[in-house]
Amino acid sequence: MHEMSVALSVVDHVEQAVRPDGAHGVRRVHVEIGELAGVVPDALAFCFELACSGTVLEGAELVTRFLPGRASCAPCGRTWDTGMPPDMTCAACRGGATELLSGRELRITEVHWSAEPAAPDPGPAPHPEESR
Numbered sequence: 527m528h529e530m531s532v533a534l535s536v537v538d539h540v541e542q543a544v545r546p547d548g549a550h551g552v553r554r555v556h557v558e559i560g561e562l563a564g565v566v567p568d569a570l571a572f573c574f575e576l577a578c579s580g581t582v583l584e585g586a587e588l589v590t591r592f593l594p595g596r597a598s599c600a601p602c603g604r605t606w607d608t609g610m611p612p613d614m615t616c617a618a619c620r621g622g623a624t625e626l627l628s629g630r631e632l633r634i635t636e637v638h639w640s641a642e643p644a645a646p647d648p649g650p651a652p653h654p655e656e657s658r
């Protein structure tokens with residue numbers, strides 16, 4: 527699955543990033559995903575959770591930002607949304623000198639470190655037994 531290799535590479539990059547002093551883990555990772563990057567955000571979120579298990583990113587939230595594909599025509603200057611699959615032919619002049627402006631992005635934009643140690647899940651609060 528393509529998303530799994532992307533998720534693993536995101537985890538890898540964050541693990542290699544310099545951890546600020548006093549940080550214990552990663553709370554949130556922001557990524558930008560271009561429409562033409564071939565990544566399904568939902569599938570990536572699912573794989574990300576699996577990829578984080580047992581790493582400093584365990585329990586981190588993945589925040590994805592979707593970037594639509596945009597193209598521009600060199601001869602006439604028209605710009606348009608490419609859609610998916612991408613339409614790379616200018617509708618105005620039928621020119622083929624098309625430049626892709628955005629849509630291939632796949633990058634980490636922000637990492638939020640957690641200053642608190644990851645608290646183990648305490649489970650349901652115990653009910654104190656009433657002594658009678």
Ligand SMILES: [Zn+2]
Pocket residue numbers: 599600601602603604616617618619620621
């Ligand atoms: Zn054109």
